[in-house]
Amino acid sequence: MSFVSLFFWVSLAQAGGETTGPAAxxxxxxxxxxxxxxxxxxxxxxxxxxxxxxxxxxxxxxxxLKIGDKVSTASGIVGVITQIKQNSVSLRSADSKLEMLLPSVDRVLKEKDSPEA
Structure with missing residues (x-):
């Protein structure tokens, strides 16, 4: 089988041969x-x-959030809120006072007014 005849058969197969019905x-x-x-x-x-x-x-x-809430930050620091500013919050953790950005507060562990569990 020569290359020309192979090319002919491949092109005929790609064309789909002769169709007698309407095209899809x-x-x-x-x-x-x-x-x-x-x-x-x-x-x-x-x-x-x-x-x-x-x-x-x-x-x-x-x-x-309010002053006195016990919170956990995204970095894992647990502390009590001592001051709230527009974009930051001051936390007291053990003997340290930290100022962190407000969005870094992850969750409230214990609200100021709630009884201890």
Whole structure:
């Protein structure tokens, strides 16, 4: 079999041979975007929305902070709030006084008014 005849058979196979019926209609152009839309919706539901919800909860936690609350920071420091400024908070931890950025407060361990557990 020569190269020319091989090329002929390959090109004939790619062309699909002779078709007697009507050609199949191509799908609409918008149908190509449907999988991307589904992927985005799945990512929104599994990743983006939970992060937004957690950020809102953290913002609410920061707004409710008050002097005397026992808090834990993102770096693992546990202390009692002694002063709250606009962007920072002063903590008393053991014999040290620390000033940390407000968003570094991770959670409230014990509120000032709540009974000790």
């Amino acid at each position: 209609a191509a799908p609409p152009a918008w149908a190509q975007f449907v999988p991307f839309i589904f992927i985005f919706l799945i990512m929104y539901a599994l990743i983006i929305r939970p992060q937004q919800k957690k950020a809102k909860e953290h913002d609410a936690l920061l707004k409710k």
